[in-house]
Amino acid sequence: MTAHTVEYIRYRVPEQQSAEFLAAHRRAATRLAAAPQCVDYELARAEDDFEHYILRVTWTSTRDHVEGFRSSDLFPAYAAEVRPYAEQVEESRHYKPTAVRGTGAATPTLYAWAGGAEAFSRLTDVFYAKVVEDDLLAPLFADLPAEHARHVGLWLAEVFGGPAAYSETQGGHSHMVARHAGLGITEPQRRRWVELVQDAADEAGLPTDAEFRSAFLAYVEWGTRLAVRFSAPGATPPAPQPVPKWTWGAAPPYPG
Template sequence: METLFEHAGGQEGLHRFVDAFYGSVLADPLLQPLFGRGRPDHVTHLTAFTAETFGGPTTFTTDMGGFAHLIAVHRGLKITEEQRRRFVELYMAAADAVGLPADPPFREALRSHVEFGSQVALQNSHAETDDQLHPIREVPLWTWPE
């Protein structure tokens, strides 16, 4: 069965998507404070994370610090629920803007992926101790909805 990674257009398709998404985040007044002026490696990291999550190469884990890095960059951000919802909205809008597949199963997987991930980031952004972190400690593998 085709992976979500393959269905999304592989590395190239996901990079185009993440690049458009990141541009919209940096231009958004509600989210821009979380991202500052931007990080040159953010598109590469988020593309690698998404690719790995969707069944592609494990570059995020093997070469980019893996989930521990993800936890570290979110800690202390104090993400609000409003910011989390806007993040999801821009993520899905970027999928439309770059023409990611629009079939309902793929879009359901894409939405559930960003909803779950943004909930984890929200929790971790408020954690003051390791016990308050979300229990997930490795890149999750996302698959087609059942």
């Protein structure tokens, strides 16, 4: 997946013009919101000097912005709103994100929110006790190694922001995918897997708040769909990839 382009426009607007400046950008924002090339946008104002503003617009690409949005029917109305402030622009550039990114301690990881290693250990213990008794899934796990549940617990813990124990002892994403090669997992089996892991999450006492459960289920859906794909006969395994890191409301940039 290609990284998006982030455009930053820095303004210095006299305070007496601030009300009309903000009103103009509120009107202009309706065109950004309607543009298929625009991912998101935000206008921020300096706390210590009210004359300074930064408009951040995330575009699908620089080319989509320059050749797409600027040649679209939306652009003339957008430009008409922001053009009066062109002389107040101190910088206007496109930036590409780097690999230096993350969240701070103010945002707990899904791993910490769930309850840490013990929570994921309980989850996999409950889940695999269900799996071996399920008519639809039991055939997939007929020769389940004794350590399988523990390994999956390590995997899930790392995916959701915990220690890199799975990577250190087993391998990365490609290793997990390889465990499904040739299984021929069916869509009914995938859906049953999703259903049982949600039941197991309830029984294991994982948090039930909507934010956690939506992120948890998003990973389960993403991961099980990849498992179906790579378990199909003749499927080409992916290139080496690290264990995905799942966060609140975000998916890693792996091709589906």
